[in-house]
Amino acid sequence: MSIPTSxxxxxxxxxxxxxxxxRRIPLNKKGSNFWCQCPFHDDSNPSLAVNQDKQFFYCFxxxxxxxxxxxxxxxxxxxxxxxxxxxxxxxxxxVPYENNxxxxxxxxxxxxxxxxxxQGNLNEKTASKAVEYLKDRKITGATAKxxxxxxxxDKWDGLLNHFGSDIPSKELDExxxxxxxxxxxxxxxxxxxxxPIRNIKGDFIAMxxxxxxxxxxxxxxxxxxxxxxxxxxxxxxxxxxxREKNIASLIVVEGYMDVIGLxxxxxxxAVATLGTAVxxxxxxxxxxxxxxxxxAFDGDLAGGKAAWKAVENTFPIIxxxxxxxxxxxDQGHDPDSYINEHGLKAFQKLxxxxxxxxxxxxxxxxxxxxxxxxxxxxxxxxxxxIVNKINNSVIKEVYANEISKLCGMDxxxxxxxxxxxxxxxxxxxxxxxxxxxxVRVKAVINIFSALLAFPAIANESVFDELKDDPKFNFLFVIxxxxxxxxxxxxxxxxxSLESEQIKGYFSEAVxxxxxxxxxxxxxxxxxxxxxxxxxxxxxxxxxxxxxxVRSITPAERRDLQQIILKKEEITDDDRDWLKKLSSKxx
Ligand SMILES: [Zn+2]
Numbered sequence: 001m002s003i004p005t006s007x008x009x010x011x012x013x014x015x016x017x018x019x020x021x022x023r024r025i026p027l028n029k030k031g032s033n034f035w036c037q038c039p040f041h042d043d044s045n046p047s048l049a050v051n052q053d054k055q056f057f058y059c060f061x062x063x064x065x066x067x068x069x070x071x072x073x074x075x076x077x078x079x080x081x082x083x084x085x086x087x088x089x090x091x092x093x094x095v096p097y098e099n100n101x102x103x104x105x106x107x108x109x110x111x112x113x114x115x116x117x118x119q120g121n122l123n124e125k126t127a128s129k130a131v132e133y134l135k136d137r138k139i140t141g142a143t144a145k146x147x148x149x150x151x152x153x154d155k156w157d158g159l160l161n162h163f164g165s166d167i168p169s170k171e172l173d174e175x176x177x178x179x180x181x182x183x184x185x186x187x188x189x190x191x192x193x194x195x196p197i198r199n200i201k202g203d204f205i206a207m208x209x210x211x212x213x214x215x216x217x218x219x220x221x222x223x224x225x226x227x228x229x230x231x232x233x234x235x236x237x238x239x240x241x242x243r244e245k246n247i248a249s250l251i252v253v254e255g256y257m258d259v260i261g262l263x264x265x266x267x268x269x270a271v272a273t274l275g276t277a278v279x280x281x282x283x284x285x286x287x288x289x290x291x292x293x294x295x296a297f298d299g300d301l302a303g304g305k306a307a308w309k310a311v312e313n314t315f316p317i318i319x320x321x322x323x324x325x326x327x328x329x330d331q332g333h334d335p336d337s338y339i340n341e342h343g344l345k346a347f348q349k350l351x352x353x354x355x356x357x358x359x360x361x362x363x364x365x366x367x368x369x370x371x372x373x374x375x376x377x378x379x380x381x382x383x384x385x386i387v388n389k390i391n392n393s394v395i396k397e398v399y400a401n402e403i404s405k406l407c408g409m410d411x412x413x414x415x416x417x418x419x420x421x422x423x424x425x426x427x428x429x430x431x432x433x434x435x436x437x438x439v440r441v442k443a444v445i446n447i448f449s450a451l452l453a454f455p456a457i458a459n460e461s462v463f464d465e466l467k468d469d470p471k472f473n474f475l476f477v478i479x480x481x482x483x484x485x486x487x488x489x490x491x492x493x494x495x496s497l498e499s500e501q502i503k504g505y506f507s508e509a510v511x512x513x514x515x516x517x518x519x520x521x522x523x524x525x526x527x528x529x530x531x532x533x534x535x536x537x538x539x540x541x542x543x544x545x546x547x548x549v550r551s552i553t554p555a556e557r558r559d560l561q562q563i564i565l566k567k568e569e570i571t572d573d574d575r576d577w578l579k580k581l582s583s584k585x586x
Contacts, residue, residue: 002098003084008069011084012489014091017055017068021048024075024319026394032513039075039391040064049511054452054490058507063500065507067491075391076284076317082232085200089288097201108227110163110175111196111204117162118150118194118207127151129212130193137257138340143264146239147195147256152209154191176206176222192220195256197228197274198238200285205233208256208274219255221275231279234271234286235259241289243268249292251327251351252278253335254306258296261336265344270296270335277309284317292323294354299329311361315389318357325354358399361386365406380407387411440535441505443528447475448509450521450528451482452490457521458482462529468566469536474502536563544577557581 018034021027027034027050038048041062048059058065064074072083081095088095121127122144130151134144143149152158159177169185172178178185192209199205206222222228236259240247251270253259259270273282278295286293295310297303307326314324327350329338339347355363365383369375383403390396404411450457458479466472477496481488490510497503516524543560546552552560561581564574 003081003095004098007093007096008084011087011091011093012055012067012069014093015055015068015087016052017057017071018050018052020068020087020090021050021057021071023321024317025392032515033511037393038062038064051511051513053513054510056490056507056510058511060508063504063507065494065503065510067489070491077280078284082281082284086284086288108171108175108225110167110171110177111206113163114159114175114177114207115148115150115194115196115204117159118152118189118196119148121151121153121158122149124151124153126153133193133210133212137261137336139260139264143260146263147236147260148204149260150194150196152187152189152192152194154213156186156190159187159189160185174225176225176228188222189220191215195235195260197222197233197235197256199227199233200238200241202238202242203227206274208235210257219275230274230276232281232285233274234282235274236263236271237285237289240269240271247290249294250286250290251294251296251335252282252286252310253296254298254303255334255336258335262339262347265339265347267339267344267347277306278313280313280316283310283314287317287319287322291321292325294325294327294351296327296329296335296350298334299331303329303334307360308364311357312386312389314357315386316391318390318392318395320392320395324357325351326357326360327351327354358402361399362402362406365403370406376407376409379403380409380411383407384411437535439531443531444475444502445505445509445512446514446524446528448478448506449512449514450516450525451478452509453514453516454518454521455482455486455488457525458486460522460525462526465529465533469562472532474499478506539563547580 018027021036022034025036025039025048027036028046029035032053033049033051035046036048036050037043037046038059038061040048040059041064043059043061047061048057048064050057055067056065057067057071066074068087069080069083072078072086073080076083076086078086084095122130134149139149160172163172169183172185173180177188179188180186189207189209191213192211195208195210196204197206197208206225206228208222209220211218211220221230224230234252235256237250240250247269249269251262251267253262253270253272256272256274259272262268262270271286273279295307297306297310307328310326318324327335329335329350333341335347338350361383365379368379368382370379380403387396387399387403390399400411463475463479466475474497478493481493481496490506494503494506497506540560540563543552543556543563546556547560561578564570564577564581567574570578
């Protein structure tokens with residue numbers, strides 16, 4: 001599947017980057033930009049500028065830059081498609097996927113056929129044990145139908161024979177429905193109740209199977225395939241979304257039997273992870289559809305661990321408008337068994353009495369002996385790395401204050417760690433200054449500013465003088481883009497650039513947002529071109545001096561040759577120089 005570019009353009013048109021960033025990090029308007037602390041490096045000042053006109057952000061320290069899609073991708077650590085889904089959902093738009101036969105992530109049609117086959121099996125006499133199991137779990141026919149529950153007979157080739165011999169091995173292999181030994185395929189799911197798994201669009205993409213008789217493993221899922229990624233999918237999410245357009249809240253549970261058991265009792269907004277802990281991808285996906293989340297994990301050690309994992313994976317992307325709560329069950333209970341034993345009202349009471357993310361986190365900190373200095377130090381050592389994961393500066397500050405109070409120390413003095421991002425930013429800056437003089441850099445940025453204000457300047461002949469200098473290829477890439485598409489968005493221009501350094505300069509120009517009249521813009525370009533060209537002349541002289549005094553490097557030799565060769569008029573003196581430079585020795 002792919003997403004048409006026209007949709008991406010439309011999405012960017014209907015999305016305001018100020019809104020996208022502002023919902024995650026508080027922004028302050030100053031001059032023509034909004035500013036915040038940059039989430040992509042360890043920032044202490046507001047270094048990230050968000051420009052509403054250009055729909056663009058840029059960090060003056062780490063130089064991260066881009067449009068709303070890029071921001072979401074980096075901030076929530078998402079794949080491109082997931083970032084589009086997140087923005088589309090916020091804008092109330094549905095992503096139109098194009099079926100592209102070459103694309104390998106298209107769900108295999110075999111999975112849907114298998115779902116129908118297994119569902120049909122449930123009506124057969126051979127399924128009596130499966131039916132008994134479902135009755136035992138108090139699952140009615142209507143619910144079984146709603147979730148497309150089926151039965152895989154205890155045979156090695158039930159599904160294989162149903163498919164017949166026409167299907168290519170490759171397709172059987174890629175469906176995830178079969179195991180393979182040597183060259184023979186056999187049914188992966190045997191003697192199991194089948195719970196089909198759908199993606200958010202409703203396509204069947206995988207199965208979960210619960211064994212009926214004795215046997216291992218008790219639960220078996222499809223393996224990961226090109227269209228099924230466990231750490232990305234949530235069982236039941238499609239079903240909730242199908243029924244409720246605006247989802248008030250979601251309950252995250254550990255197993256599909258919990259989702260189905262709760263559904264049976266009237267709790268129809270539960271979703272389950274598929275045999276994995278809650279991943280950042282899960283959290284980001286859930287936050288896309290609701291702003292109230294309950295994590296309801298089993299009342300055992302594993303459930304406790306799962307809850308903690310959810311805390312860790314939620315902190316980086318937590319927002320002020322998201323409400324997260326935790327529900328805990330008595331030892332030995334899970335959501336399904338609890339509602340079966342105590343009923344709907346008791347379960348709803350548990351939801352009402354659930355504890356908030358912050359209370360849960362602080363309760364963990366309070367488990368240390370805060371009466372003693374050692375205990376407080378341990379508590380701080382435990383809490384600081386977790387609080388540091390929070391990207392939202394306001395929420396981070398609130399947590400930091402709370403931890404400081406509990407541990408009796410100012411934890412802000414302790415979090416100035418040497419994170420790798422800082423080093424990266426510093427080295428980027430070093431690279432910046434070593435290869436170009438500040439004047440030259442400023443000239444390039446000013447030319448960009450003028451172009452951003454008046455794209456028609458791209459057609460001016462003043463740039464031609466740099467045309468033969470390969471160092472300025474980037475400028476002509478940009479000029480060509482503006483000549484072809486005067487309305488091009490800055491983020492598209494940046495996508496077309498190869499050099500990170502030039503991307504940074506262009507981004508700086510975008511957020512600088514210089515207010516220029518057309519006349520001044522042209523003058524600015526001419527002045528800047530003079531600086532760049534004068535720089536060329538200076539360079540010619542300094543290389544010649546260097547040649548005369550001592551030897552020059554092969555790269556410098558080529559550079560000097562280029563400078564002379566691209567002159568409009570070549571003098572006798574130039575010819576002498578070319579001769580000297582092309583002779584092998586010295
Ligand atoms: Zn930054």
